[in-house]
Amino acid sequence: MSGKRQDYISWDEYFMGVAELSAMRSKDPSTQVGACIVSQDNKILSMGYNGFPKGCPDDTFPWEREGDDPYETKYFYSTHSELNAILNYRGGSLEGSKIYVTLFPCNECAKAIIQCGIKTIIYADDKYGDTAAVRASKRMLRSAGVELKPYKATGRKLEVKV
Ligand SMILES: Nc1ccn([C@H]2C[C@H](O)[C@@H](COP(=O)(O)O)O2)c(=O)n1
Numbered sequence: 001m002s003g004k005r006q007d008y009i010s011w012d013e014y015f016m017g018v019a020e021l022s023a024m025r026s027k028d029p030s031t032q033v034g035a036c037i038v039s040q041d042n043k044i045l046s047m048g049y050n051g052f053p054k055g056c057p058d059d060t061f062p063w064e065r066e067g068d069d070p071y072e073t074k075y076f077y078s079t080h081s082e083l084n085a086i087l088n089y090r091g092g093s094l095e096g097s098k099i100y101v102t103l104f105p106c107n108e109c110a111k112a113i114i115q116c117g118i119k120t121i122i123y124a125d126d127k128y129g130d131t132a133a134v135r136a137s138k139r140m141l142r143s144a145g146v147e148l149k150p151y152k153a154t155g156r157k158l159e160v161k162v
């Protein structure tokens with residue numbers, strides 16, 4: 001046999017795979033989200049997943065979705081995967097980069113994405129697409145000229161042995 005392997009994964013499979021793997025680090029019992037920021041020349045710049053900020057322990061802060069008191073739900077505390085990926089970046093600028101994310105960004109993450117110069121979003125799922133937060137997100141992203149690309153799943157199962 002000669003020549004290169006033919007069944008290597010594509011760039012999109014690679015980066016969305018990294019986003020999916022990042023999501024597996026999330027402690028959120030209902031929705032795990034992962035993000036991977038990539039340069040224009042396909043270098044991984046940063047990654048993130050949804051979770052509580054440093055110093056806010058996973059075992060003491062609430063993971064509840066609902067409750068009489070919003071203070072006791074996760075929504076005040078969880079940092080979204082996209083924002084974590086942006087904040088985790090230790091290099092210079094993210095201008096012109098792309099973000100692969102397993103779930104379409106909310107309005108708050110959209111603001112951060114726009115302001116840090118990310119120009120393309122490749123998203124796998126849009127399960128909250130009908131909510132005001134995601135509609136507002138799309139409104140801002142489109143206005144700011146950020147390209148929104150649904151990820152075209154290939155159905156390939158990526159297996160890693162750890
Ligand atoms: N684009 C997104 C959307 C949501 N998240 C996080 C925020 C929460 O931790 C969780 C959503 O929880 P649910 O309301 O589905 O119980 O996912 C994110 O990181 N990025």
Ligand SMILES: [Zn+2]
Nearest residue numbers: 080105106109
């Ligand atoms: Zn968000």
